[in-house]
Amino acid sequence: MSVFKAIILVILSFAVQLSFSQTTKMIVRAKAKDAKFIGTGIGGAYVIVRNNTTGEILAQGYTTGTSGDTEVIMNTPIARKTRLADDNTAKFEAQLDIREPVFVDVEVIAPFNRKAASVKATTQLWVIPGKDILGDGIILDIPGYILDIKYPSTHEVIAAESLTHGSLRARVYLVMMCGCVINKGGIWDAEDIEVWGVLRRDGQILSEFPLEITDDDNVFEGALPLEDKGSFELLVYAFDGKTGNSGVDKVSFVIN
Known part of the structure; x- marks a missing residue:
């Protein structure tokens, strides 16, 4: 086959491919x-x-x-x-x-x-x-929620004297995955969502406590019971039993 014919065949083959692209x-x-x-x-x-x-x-x-x-x-x-x-x-x-x-x-x-x-x-x-x-x-x-623990923040050192009656006011921010608002009585009703905190120390659960919606959209708060000084881990989860949506955040902090 001549070089010229080979070139023509290559060109034709390429043209056919392009016609289907x-x-x-x-x-x-x-x-x-x-x-x-x-x-x-x-x-x-x-x-x-x-x-x-x-x-x-x-x-x-x-x-x-x-x-x-x-x-x-x-x-x-x-x-x-x-x-x-x-x-x-x-x-x-x-x-x-x-x-x-x-x-x-x-x-x-x-x-x-x-x-x-x-x-x-x-x-x-x-x-x-x-x-x-x-x-x-x-x-x-x-599926899910965006959940952020706002207080205590990561590795925050908190003076024991600032605790109120042996507890800390934990605060989280919770929104739908699209950013849609969660509040009292709204389309995404806070009453449908369980929000709970779990306090741990050295891997052992010390207490569990609920967080409730505040007057501010997306903001939940709860009393975190604390009696000792030291390093702690706080895990907060949100769960809707009707939809199966869930979200989790976790921080470590210190009471000094």
Whole structure:
């Protein structure tokens, strides 16, 4: 075969491959379980789309946009094919350059900026060249709460004289994974959520105590019983028995 013919065959082969190559769009969203979408206001979700066979990353990036329409998402019965998201609702739009159907892994890490609370959710699907997946797209459910112990803070040294009747007023901040507000009697009602503290010393549980919602949104407080000086560990958990949502934070502190 002449060099000229070989070059022509290579060119034709490349042209055929290009004719099948199409940019295919796929929208991916992360939605907090029993709540709204995870968007710019909480730092977004990080999305990775991989070729399942080769492990090649085909697209990656953050969801951006709002948490969505509360009335539609939380208060309206959803019939089949009803859209939950509007044009402003947080999303990541993947642009996939594929020449044939590809089986992909879609991974979402959310909320991405809150490492102690972030959850990884995954799914798999076939993507067909030229067949865009738009509208609501692929929605991955993200369970849990973001829980931060505000007082005592990490490795804080607290004077024993500052304790009130042998107790410390523990305070935590609790929000939905989308950043939605938890308060008294609201859509995300604090009365539905158990918030408990567990005090430990040298691995042994010393006491357990409840934390209750305050007049401030998302803020829970409780009396942490303390009788001795020394180093302690405080673990606080939140749990909703109806949805299964849970969250945990833990700090160590010193009474001196």
